[in-house]
Amino acid sequence: MKIFNLRKQMGDFCLQIDRMELAPGVVHGLVGSNGCGKSTLSKLIMGILTPDGGRIDYEGLTPRDLTMTSQKPYLLHDTVYQNLIYPLKVRGIRPDEAEADAWLARCGLEGKKNQYARSLSSGEQQKLSFIRALIFHPSFIIVDETMSNLDPDSTELFEEMILEQQRIRPVTWLIISHQLIHIRRLCGCVHFMEKGRQIAQGTPEEILLYPQHPAIRSFLASTEVFYRDPEAPGAGKAAAGREEEPERPAGNGRDGER
Amino acid sequence: MEGFHQIFSEFFGTVGVVDSIRVTLIMSFFSTLIASALGIFLGLLLEKRQFPGKRAVIRVNRTLMGAPPVVIGLLAYMLLRKKGPLGDLRWVFTIQGMVFAQVLIITPIICGMVYSYAVRTAPAIRAFARTMGADARQTGWLLLREMKQELYFAVVSGYGRSISEVGAVFLVGGNIKNNTRTMTTAISTLKGAGDYYEGVFLGVILMIMAFTVQTLADHFRKEGGDENL
Numbered sequence: 001m002k003i004f005n006l007r008k009q010m011g012d013f014c015l016q017i018d019r020m021e022l023a024p025g026v027v028h029g030l031v032g033s034n035g036c037g038k039s040t041l042s043k044l045i046m047g048i049l050t051p052d053g054g055r056i057d058y059e060g061l062t063p064r065d066l067t068m069t070s071q072k073p074y075l076l077h078d079t080v081y082q083n084l085i086y087p088l089k090v091r092g093i094r095p096d097e098a099e100a101d102a103w104l105a106r107c108g109l110e111g112k113k114n115q116y117a118r119s120l121s122s123g124e125q126q127k128l129s130f131i132r133a134l135i136f137h138p139s140f141i142i143v144d145e146t147m148s149n150l151d152p153d154s155t156e157l158f159e160e161m162i163l164e165q166q167r168i169r170p171v172t173w174l175i176i177s178h179q180l181i182h183i184r185r186l187c188g189c190v191h192f193m194e195k196g197r198q199i200a201q202g203t204p205e206e207i208l209l210y211p212q213h214p215a216i217r218s219f220l221a222s223t224e225v226f227y228r229d230p231e232a233p234g235a236g237k238a239a240a241g242r243e244e245e246p247e248r249p250a251g252n253g254r255d256g257e258r
Numbered sequence: 259m260e261g262f263h264q265i266f267s268e269f270f271g272t273v274g275v276v277d278s279i280r281v282t283l284i285m286s287f288f289s290t291l292i293a294s295a296l297g298i299f300l301g302l303l304l305e306k307r308q309f310p311g312k313r314a315v316i317r318v319n320r321t322l323m324g325a326p327p328v329v330i331g332l333l334a335y336m337l338l339r340k341k342g343p344l345g346d347l348r349w350v351f352t353i354q355g356m357v358f359a360q361v362l363i364i365t366p367i368i369c370g371m372v373y374s375y376a377v378r379t380a381p382a383i384r385a386f387a388r389t390m391g392a393d394a395r396q397t398g399w400l401l402l403r404e405m406k407q408e409l410y411f412a413v414v415s416g417y418g419r420s421i422s423e424v425g426a427v428f429l430v431g432g433n434i435k436n437n438t439r440t441m442t443t444a445i446s447t448l449k450g451a452g453d454y455y456e457g458v459f460l461g462v463i464l465m466i467m468a469f470t471v472q473t474l475a476d477h478f479r480k481e482g483g484d485e486n487l
Contacts (some may be wrong), residue, residue: 048385064391074386077404087390133389 001047001061001140001172005054008044015040015196017054022189024059024139025170027162029183029204032055032193033219038176042068042142046173061139064091068142071149073129083128087136091159103131107157114243123150130158134165134242140172147175147182155182162186180208180223192216275437275460278444283467285353285427285440286420293420294413296361297368302401302414304369305376316373322366331426335358351432356440359426360364364416373410376401414475421468459477463472 001196003020015037022028022253030038043049045056058066076083084103085095104110107127112120114145117128126146133141147158161180165171177183181256183190183204190207194215200207304315322330336342338349338358349355383404387397402409424442432437433447441464448457 043385046385048388062294063388066389067391068389077407090390090392090396136391230299 001059002057003045003054004057006027006041006044006051006056007053008040008049008051010040013037013040013196015044017041017198020198020201022140022172022174024172025053025166026188027166027173027175027186029187029190030174030176030193031178031183031190031207031219033222036193038193039144040196042144042174042176045142065139066142067133067136067138067140068144069126069129069133069146071126071145073125073146075120075125075128078117079114080104080117080120080128081113082134084132087132093136100135101202103135106161107131110234122153125155126150134161137169138171140174141183142174142176144176147179148179159186161254178223180220184208192219194219199203274436274439275444275463278439278460279463279467281353281356281438282421282440282464285356285360286417288409289357289364290413290417292357293361293364293368293416297365297412297416298372298402298409300365301372301473302376302380304373305380319366319370319373323370325363325366326425327363328422328425328429329431330363331359331408334362334426335429350430351434351438353438355433356431356438357428359430360420360423363423363426364419367419368412368416371412372405372409375405375412376444379408410475414472417471418468421464428465 001022001023001090003017003022006015006017007014013035030041032038040049040121044051046066047063076086081100081104084100088095101110101113104113107124107130109120109124109128111125117125120128130146143162147155150158162173162175163186166173173186175182175186187204188206190200190202191198192207192213192215194213199215200211200213207216208220209222272377278346304312304319330416334355337344338347338355340347340350347354349358380401383401384397387400392400424446427433427438427440428443431440431443433439433443441448441460443458445460445464448454448460
């Protein structure tokens with residue numbers, strides 16, 4: 001997917017992406033401070049918002065190949081099962097109940113299949129929303145802060161599912177998160193946004209360990225980053241108390257790692 | 259027993275109770291049906307579309323929501339009378355004319371209620387539908403399905419207004435016995451004649467009808483998954 005001169009004015013805020021490329025089959029991370037336009041960009045990609053100018057080249061992808069999950073997912077006024085199979089119904093695909101059960105079991109929701117979806121806890125709702133995005137095998141998935149406020153086990157589960165998906169059938173992911181730990185673990189490419197613009201794009205090392213742009217250094221300094229190299233240019237107080245860098249799992253679309 | 263039967267027959271015959279029930283049911287059913295279709299469509303359209311003068315349209319609709327029915331009835335009569343723009347329809351003093359007047363009264367109520375609900379919920383539903391790959395038809399259906407609770411209240415409010423209305427149906431229908439007399443205009447006629455007990459009796463029937471319709475609607479909602487019933 002390629003984005004050219006994309007522009008969206010919303011009150012005083014203006015999103016302006018001169019050029020952004022989201023290589024297929026790669027897990028992309030979208031990072032930036034609050035209000036920098038990450039969610040606006042994701043809504044423009046999804047077609048929820050209409051751009052004022054520029055264009056997005058979907059390179060053959062149709063709206064049915066794209067999906068998005070968010071921190072506060074919309075759940076239908078229906079059961080957990082009906083929520084899960086909704087994207088299949090939209091596509092005229094007959095749901096495979098055994099497969100649906102397997103997805104639910106994976107997230108620990110097997111006993112809640114017939115429960116009213118909105119009565120689930122917020123973490124469970126996020127899990128349901130996440131597997132609902134995966135069940136119809138889309139080609140492009142946007143994860144907008146879905147992993148925020150989850151317990152460590154759930155976060156690990158999400159990461160496992162993303163990496164497993166990439167091993168079985170690589171798709172393009174755009175993960176929006178303030179938790180840079182996820183970005184480093186999962187992403188093959190990181191896009192950094194500031195005030196509505198993409199100011200840097202590169203590998204997680206380039207963006208998060210050796211940032212060149214002052215805005216990124218400032219952002220990292222104000223963010224709790226455990227994996228920064230204290231020797232790296234721009235490393236500041238955030239590097240203090242860092243832990244050992246974990247072994248990075250395979251399958252995130254980085255060169256030589258897939 | 260025979261005496262009771264005689265009183266009952268006389269009463270039914272005097273004001274045309276059976277026919278007034280029939281007319282009330284026909285009029286309230288069709289006016290609610292037509293106004294619901296129009297009101298839901300216009301309410302959702304008003305929420306979705308941006309156009310110059312939208313605020314003014316919303317304000318006018320809110321004004322119509324509280325407009326005195328007798329004024330709307332007069333307007334309907336002026337439109338439908340022989341020399342009026344819709345005179346060729348020959349709907350004055352007919353059930354069709356009463357339905358027409360009721361639709362003018364109820365549609366802004368349903369439209370306004372649906373618009374208020376849609377402003378709060380429809381954008382999220384549309385965005386969700388987009389992320390699920392739903393097309394325009396599926397999104398429209400999803401909106402109706404997800405807002406069914408709110409739509410239900412709007413329709414029931416419209417029905418309540420329709421079944422309880424007197425002024426407009428009096429003006430347009432003419433309160434003709436066995437023809438355009440509704441239960442509410444019959445009650446008004448009975449009161450005029452000093453027959454208060456009969457009026458109360460009809461009022462009780464009216465309440466039973468409202469309760470029955472409400473129970474049926476609740477049953478429908480329960481089947482639709484509403485656990486609060």
